[in-house]
Amino acid sequence: MATLFISDLHLCGERPAITTLFLDFLASRARRADALYILGDLFEYWIGDEALRQPEFQAITIGLKTLTAAGVPVYVMHGNRDFLIGDVFARETGCRLLPDPTRIDLYGVPTLVSHGDAMCTDDVEYMAFRRMVRAPAWQQAFLAKSPAERDTIVRHYREHSRESTASKRPEIMDVTPDAVAELMRAHGVTHLIHGHTHRPGEHHFTLGDAPARRIVLGDWYEQGSVLRCDARSWALEQLPLPARARERRPRQRRRSS
């Protein structure tokens, strides 16, 4: 048995092959897991839980509900794109919402899990935007608007984000080592799992005098990406898209996390 971690699926109606891959994953590997952690950006964007009514999300709701009803705990953390996932989503899917960051016990190893965007402290413009949209007053005002108005506002922000991302140096959009160390120290861990940067990999470093480890989850664009952890080992694995879906896939735009 193992615990699985995924993030940055960016599910949306425009990329049905990835939704299919995710639904297959929920019905197969995830079904045999001790638990599934979704560490942010499950959705490309989320205007509020009214989005559950959209036809393209109904199969996802059912897939998650089927998994949690089968007894597999599913934990969902907010990402920078779907931070308005709320209690209605949790109730309808059986998923539990996790604060960012959260310290978990992973087969005896205290481990911090996070989406990761809060550690990109060199991106001053993004950090200011994050403070604005994570403020309860902003969220209340936003959720009070009609779904159509919210959709328009989100499209505007996404367009702006694509433009500004294209002009930023790549290292600006990665996590800042000092922010990583500070967060890990504050939570008393030497192990950290996060997503967001779309730079899957494993980083070894020292924290004080202790060996420390940071695992970065991959995005779900060209394939799926999953971190599998059991009591003996941790492994980052890829889930291939079915060949037919790859052939039909339109060329990717430059991605932004």
Ligand code: MN
């Ligand atoms: Mn993200």
